[in-house]
Each structure stands twice: as C-alpha cells, then as structure tokens.
Amino acid sequence: MSSDAVKKITFRVQRFDPEKDRKPHFQEFIVPVKRGTTVLEGLLYIKENLDSSLAFRTSCRMGVCGSCGMLINEYPHLACHTQLEEFHADRLTLKPLPNMPIIKDLVPRLETLFEHHKSVKPYIIRGDNAEMEKPTAGYIQKPHELDEFLQFTYCIKCGLCIAACPTSASDLAFLGPQALGQAYRYCADSRDEGQDQRYQIVEKDHAVWNCHFAAACSEACPKGVDPALAIQLLRKGVAAKALRVKKTTAPALLATSLPQAKPKIDVPEFTVKQK
Template sequence: MARPEMQQDTEMPDSGKTIVMDVLRYRPEQDDRPVLQSYEVPFSDDMSVLQGLQYIKDYLDGSLSFRWSCRMAICGSCGMMINGRPQLACKTFLRDIYPEHVRVEALAHFPIERDLVIVMDDFIEKLESIKPYIIEKQPRPLAEGEYLQTPAERDLYEQFSSCINCMLCYAACPQYGLNPKFLGPGIIALLHRYNLDSRDAGAEQRKPLVNSEDGVYNCTAVGFCSEVCPKLVDPANAVNVNKMEAAKDYFLRLVRPRGGGK
C-alpha cells in the first residue's frame, strides 16, 4: 500500500543500526490465534517503539494495526505490552532495549480486536458508571460565577486527575486479569478524583460501586498499577483509601438514622 511521501509518519533513519521487533499479529479473518511476527527495523537513538511500529507500517507491512495519536504521552492511545510490561509505545525508546529484541503485544487482560488493537468496551462501560464529571450540590445559575477553589483543595485531587485512560494499570493488575468484573485501578482513581473535588457532591451516588462485590475489595494491594502509570497517578492509593471508606460505610449504615442515606 503506497502512500504519498509527505504523509508518511516516519523518515528513513540513517544511523545504520537495526533492531528486531517481534510484533503480535492477530487478523481474525486468517489467524486462529495471535502469533508473533518479526521485523528488522532501522532505527536512530531518538526513535520510540511507536515510531518503530510506524516504520513497519510505512515501509515493511501496511497491514499492521495499532492505535496511536499524540506521540507525547498525553492521549493514552498507544498502551501496549513492551517486553512483557505495560507501557506507552511513544514513551518507550528503542535505544533502551537495543540490542535485545523488542517484543510488542496487545495490552494484557483485554480481548484483541486486531493486532495491537484491544477491545475497550469494558473499560468504557465502567468509566461511564462512575459518573466521571462534577455533580453539583444544587443547580448553580451562571450569575453566581465560577466555583472558587483554594490551592489546598485542588492539591487533594490533582494527582488523580492526571489519568489519561491509557489502561496500562488494567494490564498491570493481576486481580483484573483474574476477575474482569473488578472495577479496577484507573476507574477507582478517577472516582476518587471526583469524590475529592470540593465542587463535587456525587460521592453518595458513586458509593454503591466502591462497596460492591466487584468494587475495591478485589484489590490485594499488589501496587503494580501505580508503578506502570505513565502520568504518576497512584491508583493503588485511591483503591486502598476507598477500602477504608467502604468499611466505614458498611458499619455506619447500621447506626445511621433511617432515611439518612443508604
């Protein structure tokens, strides 16, 4: 498949070095199961794994499918398993892996749609379920102006608001691998982000998700989610803080006056 020169995503590197990229292929119309395919890719020291994949698509094999967009670790599209670890392809450099092979596979724990493209319906459904937006205490007329928030109030949730929905933490979480119904690290971090926001009054609505059988107690505090996060969010902290919240709610509901919430 020839593309006009100007539209190609990569240029021919002229460093003379090549690296072998073993890429997981799955084309449902011809493959029974995913298989690795090797490509020898010329590379220069400034090339990311994503640029290596783009080189393959531009010059070696136009049929390779993968998601990408921003190339600078902000869109969260190019999460994949790189040598067995969930990473953003745009943030991982070929020079750091050379002379080893680069093994690139679709994100673990998700069904594969094609090659490196995963099915993310489960994640999107969970994302919608937590109401990831500010829920006002009461409707606020425009005339009242903007919400004011102190720096201290913002610091509470800022870290958790850095999530880019890249799903690396889901590929890292052994519990999500064992039970895909588990709400999971990233979604709980986002839920926590809104609960902590001084402008938000939605914590009560989000509580049943935290407390449920597929909620926070599926976590066994492995902590790998926080290690792989490319935006330095700490989902493990969000999950474990909410275990205590759920435990308080479990017992306090027994002493709370009726009608005062569920």
C-alpha cells in the same frame, strides 16, 4: 552512539486478524533505529515500509492521548513514550494490552475500560440541579483542596494500569484501577456532593474491596498517577462512611457568593519621567 548511527532491531510483533486467524501468531520485522527512536516510530516504519496491514493505535505521539498502550517485552508501556535504547536489546516483543479482547494485531478493545469509567460517575455531582443545568459561576476551590486529588486528574485512560493489574487479569468484572482511581478523584473534589452515590457503586462485589494491593497499576502508569493509593483512600472513605465516623464538609460555594474583594492598591506614580 552518535545521533545518526543506525542500528537494526528485530520487532517481534503479535499479529491477529479475527477474520483470518484462529489464534494470534508472531511476525518479525527488521527496523533501522537511531538514538532516541521510540517504539512507535519503529511501528510507523513497519507500517510505511514493510507491512501496511499492521494495526495499532496512535494519535498524539507525545504521551498525552493514551492511544498507543501495548505490551513491550511483556510490560505495559506507551509506545510513543518508550525509547528503544531503554531495553538494551536487539529484539523487542510487542503484544496488545492484556486483560482486554483483541480487535486486531496490537489494538485491544477498550469498551470495558470506558464502561467501568462511566459507571463510577466521573463528573462533579451537585445537589443544586438548577446550577448544574445552567451554570452561573464557577465553584471556589482552594489550592490545598486541589492538591487532594490533583495527581489523579492526570489519568489519560490508556489502560496500562488495567493491563498490569493481577486482579483485572483473573476477575473480568473487576472495576479496575482506572475507574476506582477516578471514583476517588471525584469523591475527593471539594466541589463534589456525589460521594454517597459513588460509594454505593464501588463497595459492591468486584470493586474497591477486591483490590489485592499489588500496586502494579501505580508502577505501570506512564503519567505518575498512583491508582493504588486512590483505592486505599477510597477504602478509607467507604469504611468511614459505613462506621459513621466520616467528617462532613460543606460543598464548595459558588464564586458569585464570594465577599467583595478588597479594592486594588493604586499603581504608584512613575518615579522616572516617562517619554
């Protein structure tokens, strides 16, 4: 198919307006598409040309902001990150992300995601309060220490992992793979001293021990993050702490306490005559 060839695809979109509808229903739209058209572009076409009342979230259009997560043909995807060609079909069913209440049409309520995220203290916790209040320098972190958690920093909080998680579907109070993944991300950070605080949070009911390890979260993540791995590593840490076999390491030092760097070697003189 050439890049200009136009094909028509039927978008079967779940509609729900809490002010008018008692339950969700489907509406179909015919959308002209060409090679490379994304699901989000199809939705924008509907919004601009067919029905301006259609509600969905979008922002960056490049898989960075995590706003346009939705269920496309019964699987969670980012609409901007998903090309229509991938489905090899003339019909597409779009629904809002499951395991979350619906605000309108394809817009889910994400408060629970962010509440759970905040509950695991997703920030560096240090004992030196004065430095935390008024930082004087950065903390030293070596590349291999960064590698311990780097992939988990790529989380964009789109909620696809929660939509894919079978435990989140049945247990509404479950912290979810996003929050647990971020709990591990900060526990594994060599600059952090808040492990004990986070372990107390994640070892409660509806948290780290309630994961069924279906690993659907890791499969659904559009950024290649592996929350299932994070949950297993978090379990390992919590268990080691409970059994008192966890190695304690000194927290990262401030960059100001680094020994003086060796003086730089002088730049050799030019061997070619400068003009």
